[in-house]
Structure formats: C-alpha cells, structure tokens
Amino acid sequence: xxxxxxxxxxxxxxxxxxxxxxxxxxxxxxxxxxxxxxxxxxxxxxxxxxxxxxxxxxxxxxxxxxxxxxxxxxxxxxxxxxxxxxxxxxxxxxxxxxxxxxxxxxxxxxxxxxxxxxxxxxxxxxxxxxxxxxxxxxxxxxxxxxxxxxxxxxxxxxxxxxxxxxxxxxxxxxxxxxxxxxxxxxxxxxxxxxxxxxxxxxxxxxxxxxxxxxxxxxxxxxxxxxxxxxxxxxxxxxxxxxxxxxxxxxxxxxxxxxxxxxxxxxxxxxxxxxxxxxxxxxxxxxxxxxxxxxxxxxxxxxxxxxxxxxxxxxxxxxxxxxxxxxxxxxxxxxxxxxxxxxxxxxxxxxxxxxxxxxxxxxxxxxxxxxxxxxxxxxxxxxxxxxxxxxxxxxxxxxxxxxxxxxxxxxxxxxxx
Numbered sequence: 056x057x058x059x060x061x062x063x064x065x066x067x068x069x070x071x072x073x074x075x076x077x078x079x080x081x082x083x084x085x086x087x088x089x090x091x092x093x094x095x096x097x098x099x100x101x102x103x104x105x106x107x108x109x110x111x112x113x114x115x116x117x118x119x120x121x122x123x124x125x126x127x128x129x130x131x132x133x134x135x136x137x138x139x140x141x142x143x144x145x146x147x148x149x150x151x152x153x154x155x156x157x158x159x160x161x162x163x164x165x166x167x168x169x170x171x172x173x174x175x176x177x178x179x180x181x182x183x184x185x186x187x188x189x190x191x192x193x194x195x196x197x198x199x200x201x202x203x204x205x206x207x208x209x210x211x212x213x214x215x216x217x218x219x220x221x222x223x224x225x226x227x228x229x230x231x232x233x234x235x236x237x238x239x240x241x242x243x244x245x246x247x248x249x250x251x252x253x254x255x256x257x258x259x260x261x262x263x264x265x266x267x268x269x270x271x272x273x274x275x276x277x278x279x280x281x282x283x284x285x286x287x288x289x290x291x292x293x294x295x296x297x298x299x300x301x302x303x304x305x306x307x308x309x310x311x312x313x314x315x316x317x318x319x320x321x322x323x324x325x326x327x328x329x330x331x332x333x334x335x336x337x338x339x340x341x342x343x344x345x346x347x348x349x350x351x352x353x354x355x356x357x358x359x360x361x362x363x364x365x366x367x368x369x370x371x372x373x374x375x376x377x378x379x380x381x382x383x384x385x386x387x388x389x390x391x392x393x394x395x396x397x398x399x400x401x402x403x404x405x406x407x408x409x410x411x412x413x414x415x416x417x418x419x420x421x422x423x424x425x426x427x428x429x430x431x432x433x434x435x436x437x438x439x440x441x442x443x444x445x446x447x448x449x450x451x452x453x454x455x456x457x458x459x460x461x462x463x464x465x466x467x468x469x470x471x
Contacts, residue, residue, distance in 0.1 A: 057071040058071075060256060064237075064260060064262055065236040066239045067239070068242075070244070076245050077147055078145060078246065079153075080144045080245055080403040081242070082243075083241050085238060087100055087138065087238065089136050090136045091206070091233065094217065098178070098210070099229050100229075100233075102218065102226060103164075103229065104132045104133065106166050106174055107141065109164070109166075111164050126145050127145070127149065137345060141160060144403070147245070147247060150247055154251060162261075175219070179218065182212050189290040192290075196454045197278075198342070200276075201275055201276055203278065232267075234262075236262040238266065240410075242407045244403045245403035245406075273344070279452065281456075288357060289457035290455070291355070291364075292353050292453065292454045295446055298348045300343035300348065301345060306433055307438055307441050308441060309341065310388045310433050311380075311441055315352075317391070318391060322371050323337050323368065326367055327367055334356040339353075358459075358460075372448075379439035380438050382435065385434075389431065
C-alpha cells in the first residue's frame with residue numbers, strides 16, 4: 056500500500072514500502088518534455104537530461120560516475136514528449152547516497168558552457184544514430200506528419216539548428232522556469248527508512264514557482280510521408296487515431312492492439328509471418344499522450360513484398376473492424392496483458408514507475424486489482440465499437456523508409 060505526501064509548495068511524494076526486498080527504486084519526475092518546448096528550444100529538455108551527469112556544484116562528472124559505480128546500482132534518466140524522469144535503483148544500504156546523488160543532479164547541476172559544447176556533439180551523434188535506425192526514423196517521421204502544427208510533432212532529441220543555440224545559461228533558465236513544484240512527482244518503492252522520506256520532503260520543500268500554462272491540445276491529421284534510404288528492407292508504419300493515455304477506453308484499446316498484432320498468436324503476426332512468410336517482424340503498438348493517441352502497425356519487409364503485405368494487412372484490419380473478435384482471442388489477450396501487469400509488481404522499478412506516471416496523468420494511483428478488473432470488464436462488443444470508431448481507412452496514415460514508392464502509390468495500396 057502506498058502513501059502520499061503533498062508538500063505546501065505542491066510537490067507530491069509517493070512511497071510504497073516492500074519490506075521483503077533489499078533494494079529500492081527512486082524517481083524524480085518533472086512534467087516537462089519536448090511537448091512543452093517551442094521551435095527555438097527544440098531538444099532542451101533532453102539536453103538537460105544529458106547535462107545533469109556532467110557535474111554539480113559539489114561533484115565533478117567523474118565523481119558522479121564513481122559514486123554511481125560504488126553503490127553497485129543504477130542512476131539514469133530519460134525524456135519523453137510529456138515528462139522527464141531521473142531515477143536510481145540501489146540496495147537499501149546505499150539508498151541515502153543514491154537519493155543524495157539524484158537530488159544533487161536535479162537541483163545543483165552546473166551546466167558549464169564547456170560541458171554544454173562537448174555534450175552537444177554527443178547529442179548530435181545520438182540524432183545520427185536514430186537516422187541510422189530505420190524503425191525509429193520511420194515512427195518519428197510518422198508522428199511529425201500526423202501531429203503537424205503541434206509541439207507533439209517535434210522530436211524529443213531536438214533539431215540540430217536549435218541545439219546549436221543552446222547555452223548553459225539557457226539550460227539554467229529552462230530548469231528554473233519549467234521544473235516547477237506543481238508539476239513534480241517523487242516516487243519511491245522498495246525497502247527504505249522514515250529518514251529517507253524525511254530527506255526527500257526536506258529537499259523538495261525548497262522548490263518554488265508558479266504553474267506553467269497548459270499546452271494547446273493536439274489534433275490528428277491523416278498523412279503519408281516517405282523517406283528514401285539505402286537499406287535492405289522497407290520499414291512501414293501504418294497509423295489510425297487511437298486513445299489518449301487518460302481515456303476510459305485505454306484498456307479496451309490495449310486489448311484490441313494485442314489481438315490485432317501484439318503477440319505471436321495475433322492476427323497480423325500469424326497471417327503475414329507464419330502463413331504468408333512476407334516478413335520477419337510485424338507488430339502493433341499504441342502511443343498515448345495526455346489528450347490524444349494513435350494506434351500503429353509496424354512491419355519491415357522487402358519492397359517486392361509490399362503489395363501482398365498491404366493487401367493482407369488492410370483485409371485483416373477491415374475484417375477486424377467489421378466482424379469483431381472471438382471470445383477465445385479476447386481471453387488470450389486479457390491474460391497476456393494481466394500477466395504483464397502482475398509480473399511488473401515483482402520489480403521495484405516498475406512499481407515506482409506506476410506510482411509516478413499514474414500521479415502525473417491521473418492524479419491518483421489505480422491499484423493493481425483495479426487495473427486487472429478493468430481488463431476483465433472489457434467485452435467483445437466494446438472492442439468492436441472501438442474498432443469501428445478508430446480503424447477508419449478514411450483517416451489512415453503511413454510512414455515509409457527505405458527503397459520507397461511515391462506517396463500516391465502508397466495511398467492506393469492502403470485503399471486496396
């Protein structure tokens with residue numbers, strides 16, 4: 056059972072004691088990501104994620120690295136479109152030091168210009184790495200196209216022109232103006248002491264600032280984007296409007312996705328790989344944000360296989376939309392998803408993530424019993440209704456990377 060403390064400044068601290076484990080996972084989550092950036096600041100949230108490891112007012116980058124290794128745990132960070140997370144996983148004996156490291160990096164990073172210039176090169180190389188990863192490039196171009204005109208269209212890593220203008224001063228100003236107490240959640244799961252909670256309350260009670268304005272809502276616009284690249288396979292991502300991360304239909308959508316293409320018994324995997332032998336890799340996934348979401352079908356295959364693959368995918372999706380699912384399919388998908396939820400309970404990191412992400416998106420923490428009950432409550436009729444509402448080929452989108460055809464040719468393939 057978790058507990059929650061809301062500090063006078065608005066910071067929320069959630070903690071869940073698991074006395075039979077010997078480790079704890081801690082995370083500092085700030086509700087600031089690439090979605091909150093303007094074009095001239097593109098990539099600044101991700102830049103800060105890198106820079107917190109480059110030294111603080113009292114510790115050099117080398118000292119931070121040595122202390123991380125000395126505790127035998129993990130200290131890391133990541134950035135999404137809607138939040139940034141700084142986290143640690145350590146044995147309970149080393150937890151006080153791990154929390155001190157996290158807080159030192161979060162509050163006291165120096166952002167020296169010499170380090171900024173060095174790390175800018177690292178981030179530009181990271182962008183190059185994504186350019187050389189067709190799967191990532193394909194999905195990033197898809198989101199850029201369907202969310203065009205919205206900050207959701209911009210990449211998390213940022214754009215090189217904007218990154219070259221970022222200085223240590225701008226990073227410090229961004230942290231001061233955007234890392235605000237009302238948008239900060241601290242989560243701790245595992246084995247810890249009351250002193251650890253007191254330490255976190257003391258450190259985060261010092262935060263100040265007013266809530267930022269809400270970002271404008273995004274909208275989905277059907278789009279087709281193609282990118283020629285000299286690679287062996289073509290990488291394709293087909294998208295339909297989905298559900299947001301906060302939608303009551305999110306449980307139904309996840310089961311829909313699993314049945315359509317989320318496992319080795321799913322319809323698309325079984326047909327395109329096992330029966331037709333058209334590809335090695337095909338799957339569905341959902342991307343949900345606070346106010347909007349998409350459902351995607353990803354496949355990688357040889358260009359010559361594309362016409363048969365499109366025919367099979369479109370036929371399968373249309374049959375799914377028209378005829379719904381069987382009780383056996385629903386039962387398999389439900390157990391698959393519930394197993395993932397319940398097995399996640401065995402990880403302190405997963406439990407910490409559940410606490411923080413739920414608090415950020417819902418303002419409450421649904422219990423694992425509530426979550427599994429929500430999946431149990433999904434019916435075949437609910438999946439059919441959602442499929443009819445979302446799997447609409449008048450609103451289909453596509454991103455293609457590789458030895459690609461023209462946008463007009465892909466539009467024809469999608470319409471059969």
